[in-house]
Every structure is written in C-alpha cells, then in structure tokens.
Amino acid sequence: MQVCSTEFVTLGRAQARALGFPDLPIAVVPHPFGRHTRDKVREIAEQCVEDIAKLACTAVPPGSTATTASGKRALKVDVADDADAINRLFRERRWTDGLPVVPPTVERVERMLRCTPRAADELVAAVAPGFGVATVERIAINAVMAGCDAECLPVLVAAVEAMAAPEFNAQGIQATTNPVAVWLIVNGPIAKRLHLNAGINCLGQGNWGNATLGRALRLILQNIGRALPGEMDRATLGQPGKYSFCCAENEEQNPWEPLHVERGLRPEQSAVTVVGAEGTLNMNTHSKDPDEVLRVFAETLPRPSGNDYFLGGDPWIILCPEHAQVLKAGGLSKAEVKHRLWEASKMPARRMTAVDMQLTRVRRGTELGAISPDTLLPICPAPEQLGIVVCGGPGTHSLYVPSFGNTRSVTREVIWAA
Amino acid sequence: MAGSIVVFDPVAPKRDGPQQSRRALDGLAGKVVGFVDNGKPNFNHLVDDLAELLKSRHGVKSTVKHSKRSASIPAPDEVMEDLAGRCDLVITGAGD
Numbered sequence: 001m002q003v004c005s006t007e008f009v010t011l012g013r014a015q016a017r018a019l020g021f022p023d024l025p026i027a028v029v030p031h032p033f034g035r036h037t038r039d040k041v042r043e044i045a046e047q048c049v050e051d052i053a054k055l056a057c058t059a060v061p062p063g064s065t066a067t068t069a070s071g072k073r074a075l076k077v078d079v080a081d082d083a084d085a086i087n088r089l090f091r092e093r094r095w096t097d098g099l100p101v102v103p104p105t106v107e108r109v110e111r112m113l114r115c116t117p118r119a120a121d122e123l124v125a126a127v128a129p130g131f132g133v134a135t136v137e138r139i140a141i142n143a144v145m146a147g148c149d150a151e152c153l154p155v156l157v158a159a160v161e162a163m164a165a166p167e168f169n170a171q172g173i174q175a176t177t178n179p180v181a182v183w184l185i186v187n188g189p190i191a192k193r194l195h196l197n198a199g200i201n202c203l204g205q206g207n208w209g210n211a212t213l214g215r216a217l218r219l220i221l222q223n224i225g226r227a228l229p230g231e232m233d234r235a236t237l238g239q240p241g242k243y244s245f246c247c248a249e250n251e252e253q254n255p256w257e258p259l260h261v262e263r264g265l266r267p268e269q270s271a272v273t274v275v276g277a278e279g280t281l282n283m284n285t286h287s288k289d290p291d292e293v294l295r296v297f298a299e300t301l302p303r304p305s306g307n308d309y310f311l312g313g314d315p316w317i318i319l320c321p322e323h324a325q326v327l328k329a330g331g332l333s334k335a336e337v338k339h340r341l342w343e344a345s346k347m348p349a350r351r352m353t354a355v356d357m358q359l360t361r362v363r364r365g366t367e368l369g370a371i372s373p374d375t376l377l378p379i380c381p382a383p384e385q386l387g388i389v390v391c392g393g394p395g396t397h398s399l400y401v402p403s404f405g406n407t408r409s410v411t412r413e414v415i416w417a418a
Numbered sequence: 419m420a421g422s423i424v425v426f427d428p429v430a431p432k433r434d435g436p437q438q439s440r441r442a443l444d445g446l447a448g449k450v451v452g453f454v455d456n457g458k459p460n461f462n463h464l465v466d467d468l469a470e471l472l473k474s475r476h477g478v479k480s481t482v483k484h485s486k487r488s489a490s491i492p493a494p495d496e497v498m499e500d501l502a503g504r505c506d507l508v509i510t511g512a513g514d
Contacts, residue, residue, distance in 0.1 A: 001507060001508070001509050001510075002509070002510050002511070002512050003461075003464070003509055003510070003511050003512070004511075004512045004513050005512075005513035005514055006513075007513060007514070008512050008513030008514070011512060011513075012512045012513075015512075018432055020435050020436065020437050020438050021437075021438055021439075021440065022437055023439060023440060024440060025440070027509075029464070031513060031514065032514050033458070033459075033460055033461070033464075033513065033514060034458055034459030034460045034461075034514055035460075036460060038463060041460050041463045041464055041467065042463075042467050044464070045464055045467035045468050045471060046467075046471065048464070048468060049467075049468050049471040049472060049475060049476070052468065052472070052509065053446055053472075053475075053476050056442070056443045056446060056507050057442055057443050057444065057445060057446070058442055059442045060439050060440055060441075060442055074426045074427055074428075074430075075426070075427040076424045076425065076426055076427065077424070077425055077426075077427055078422045078423075078424055079422060079423060079424075079425055080420045080421075080422055080423075081420045081421050081422055081423040082420040085420070086423075086425065093429075095427075095428050095429065103423070103425050104425050104426040104428060105423060105424065105425055105426075106424055106426070109426055123433075126432070126433040127430070130430075130432055131432045131433050132429070132430030132431065132432055132433075133430045133431060133432070133433050134430060135430075137426075138428065138430050141426040141427075141428045142428050145428060169490065169491065171490075171492070172490030172491060175490075176490055177514065219428065223428040223429050223430065224428075224429070224430040226429075226430075226432075311488060355459060359457070359459070362457055362485070362487060362488075363457070363487050363488050366487070404490075405488075405490075406488055406490045406491050
C-alpha cells in the first residue's frame with residue numbers, strides 16, 4: 001500500500017500500474033505534508049490509520065490481473081495527409097513536447113532503420129517510469145518526429161541503453177519535482193559525421209544535429225518512458241533543457257584526453273554520455289592565472305540549496321577552450337583540476353537550513369559519518385566523480401552543470417557504420 | 419480534400435509481465451505491518467504514529483520500520499527481502 005500526499009496520487013497510481021500492480025491501494029494525506037506541525041501529523045495519522053485498515057481489507061475487484069501485451073512492433077494510425085491534421089492528432093494525444101513534429105511515416109522510419117544493423121523489433125531497454133518497451137523501431141519513430149537525420153539513430157540507441165543503467169536512476173530523474181533534464185554529450189568520430197556543434201553556442205540554438213538529438217531523447221522519455229508533465233513527470237518548474245540538451249565535446253581544443261577516452265574507450269571509437277543535469281551556471285573570468293581561475297570556480301560551486309551538496313552528486317564543469325588552456329599551461333592534468341576543485345569547493349554544512357542539514361545527515365551519513373554545522377561537505381563523494389568536458393568557442397565562459405544528485409552519468413559506445 | 423496517410427504511434431506499451439494482484443487481508447489483528455520511510459520531512463513521524471495506532475486500535479501484532487536514504491532511490495534489496503519475508507502488509511510513502 002502507498003501513502004501519497006494529494007499532489008502525488010496521480011504519480012502513485014500511474015507508477016503502480018507501470019510496475020504491474022494496478023490495484024495497489026493508496027491512502028491519501030494532505031499536501032504539502034512536510035509543512036505540518038507535529039500535532040497536525042498526529043491528527044492526520046488518526047484518520048489515515050482508518051483509511052489504511054479499510055483499504056487493506058477491501059476485496060480486489062475481479063479481472064484486474066491480465067497480462068500486458070508485449071507490443072514489439074509499433075502501432076500505426078490513419079490520419080488525413082495534412083500537416084495541420086497530423087499535428088492536431090499528435091497534440092490531442094499528448095505525443096509531442098509541445099512543438100510541431102515531423103510525421104513519422106512508414107517511409108521515414110524505414111529510412112532511419114537502415115542506419116543500424118539492429119532489428120526493428122529488438123528491445124533496447126524498458127524506459128522508466130512507465131517501463132515502455134524501447135525497441136529500435138520506437139526510438140526511430142520518436143527520432144523522426146524530432147526531425148533527426150537518419151544517421152542519428154545509433155546515438156539514440158546508445159543513449160537509451162545508457163539511461164537504463166541503474167546508476168543513472170532514470171526512475172528518479174523522470175518522476176522527480178526537481179528541474180532535471182538529460183544532457184547528451186557526444187564524443188568520437190560520429191560527432192563530425194553528424195555535424196554536431198562542439199564549438200560556438202554549442203548548447204544554444206542553430207545546429208540541426210544538437211537540437212534534434214536532444215529533442216528526440218525528450219520525446220523518447222515522454223512517449224516511451226511515459227513521463228508526461230503533471231502525471232508521472234512531477235517537475236515543479238522543469239527547465240528549458242527538457243526540450244533539448246545536447247552537444248559534442250570540443251576534442252580538437254581539449255588539451256587533455258576527451259571524455260570517452262577518460263572512460264576507457266579508444267579515441268577512434270564514438271560514444272554518448274548521459275547526465276542528469278539541472279541547468280547551467282555561467283562562470284565568467286578573464287584571469288589567465290590558473291590558481292585564480294580554479295579559486296573562482298571553486299567559490300562558485302557551493303550552494304546551500306544544491307542537490308550536489310545534499311546528496312553527494314554528479315556535478316559537471318564545462319570548460320571553455322580558453323579556460324582549459326589556462327589550466328593546461330599551468331601544468332595541470334584533468335585529474336589535478338578535478339582534485340583541486342573538489343577540495344576547494346567543500347561547503348560548511350552550516351550554510352544549509354536546519355531541516356536540509358538534517359536531511360543531509362540521513363542522505364550522506366554513510367559516506368561522511370556524523371555531520372555537524374562545521375563539517376565540510378564535498379560536492380561529490382570523490383574527486384574523480386567531478387565531470388569535466390571541454391566545449392564551446394572563443395570567450396571566457398565556462399559552465400557549472402549542477403546534477404540531480406541521485407544519479408551517476410553513464411557513457412556507452414555508439415555502434416555505427418563509419 | 420486531403421487523402422490519408424499512415425503514421426506510427428510513438429507511444430510504447432509497458433514491458434511484458436503479469437499484472438499482479440494484491441491479497442485483501444481478513445482484518446489486521448495479529449498481522450505484521452512494515453513501513454518504508456521515504457526520508458521526506460515528517461514521514462518518520464507519520465510512520466511512528468501509524469505504527470502505534472495500528473497496534474492500539476486494530477490489534478496489529480508488530481511493525482517493521484525501514485527508511486530510505488533518499489526518496490528518489492529504490493529501497494535496497496535486503497530491505498525488500500526483509501519486508502517480504504516478515505510482513506502481511508507493507509506501507510510506502512510517495513510525495514512531499
């Protein structure tokens with residue numbers, strides 16, 4: 001049985017259905033539950049216990065134990081051959097991200113499927129929180145809708161595989177109230193083949209590949225993972241990156257090894273990395289002194305409202321090429337940059353509110369032991385977990401990408417025909 | 419007037435698997451009730467109160483309390499095994 005606060009009953013019911021327990025009973029308490037006084041909690045418990053007793057002893061309605069269909073092949077729909085009619089249909093059925101789509105016709109989807117050796121009905125992963133069956137064909141359908149070039153399909157297949165890794169925690173990312181998007185980082189030769197932008201404005205508008213790949217992933221998360229806003233996607237505000245959040249690493253101007261090589265692949269291999277990202281924060285400094293650059297970065301990261309500090313997160317730094325060169329010229333390796341930032345960005349627990357510090361004691365107690373107001377909290381459990389990539393064009397703007405916290409980025413090789 | 423075309427439905431059904439059904443209890447007297455505290459503020463107090471009230475008002479024999487480190491991660495396998503092995507009813511929390 002679940003106890004849900006009123007605003008979360010929709011999620012509770014949908015989640016129970018997705019996990020195969022369609023008649024799981026739910027006892028409801030008023031939202032926001034955490035705000036009540038201790039006496040009010042007791043008053044709510046007095047009513048809630050009677051609801052629980054009644055629900056636990058209520059007979060299960062018959063006919064609710066049917067086995068679900070496997071749905072290996074996608075369904076088709078007849079629609080008037082008219083752009084307005086097609087988009088009206090997709091809008092009414094909540095099949096879009098809010099923007100018009102490219103109609104996923106049989107011809108377009110088949111053309112895309114020719115870009116992978118994998119069978120159309122091959123299962124890539126079940127996507128949380130609805131655990132919809134992501135076959136290669138369904139990934140292609142959503143990619144067509146997003147406007148992707150056919151050659152993008154292998155990147156999306158690898159991204160769906162990466163998101164299914166338990167440490168990524170797609171379940172948490174999809175259903176949370178946090179403003180978290182999935183950021184795609186593409187490495188290796190496929191980035192050039194797809195003409196992805198790793199340079200000027202690579203996280204902004206204007207590049208077809210970046211825009212459509214990120215958008216396709218969102219459509220996959222929504223249509224296959226079934227995280228519809230207001231239903232299983234419980235984001236309080238969301239963020240613009242939920243429309244699209246994708247770039248390539250600027251390997252040519254990276255003075256160190258690129259991300260996929262750091263993670264065990266060869267330079268000539270291609271890879272995609274998925275990150276549970278909560279936006280971007282500009283870190284602008286004109287200093288050419290590596291110690292100063294590291295100091296101002298380290299002073300930018302600590303936030304008493306940040307999940308990275310609450311939970312021991314998966315934070316990322318996007319270094320612009322000019323900052324990366326300053327640090328490299330200072331004789332620093334990527335590992336040394338990580339270590340120095342990790343040490344210098346520790347935050348005294350007292351900066352948090354009392355309630356958040358108490359929650360942090362529960363969440364990070366195993367990692368850090370007893371937490372007092374003087375405890376220095378690291379941004380993530382170990383320096384090597386601080387992610388660093390080099391992206392962007394000329395200028396003095398690097399970015400801090402805060403993480404959802406309960407997530408670890410995952411890298412998967414992209415298998416494609418070069 | 420436009421003709422018609424065929425487009426794919428982009429939505430996926432959920433993966434194969436039997437839909438499981440709960441078992442209605444024949445009363446709470448003598449039963450063991452488990453809790454998974456999701457770690458959100460106040461839920462620990464609700465768990466304490468419900469445990470006491472289930473015993474005092476409904477004759478529940480005993481309660482088993484576990485808590486998660488954070489709401490957005492699953493309970494560990496050993497917690498799930500403990501609850502499955504000992505409890506007639508398990509209550510989890512969702513929401514804020």
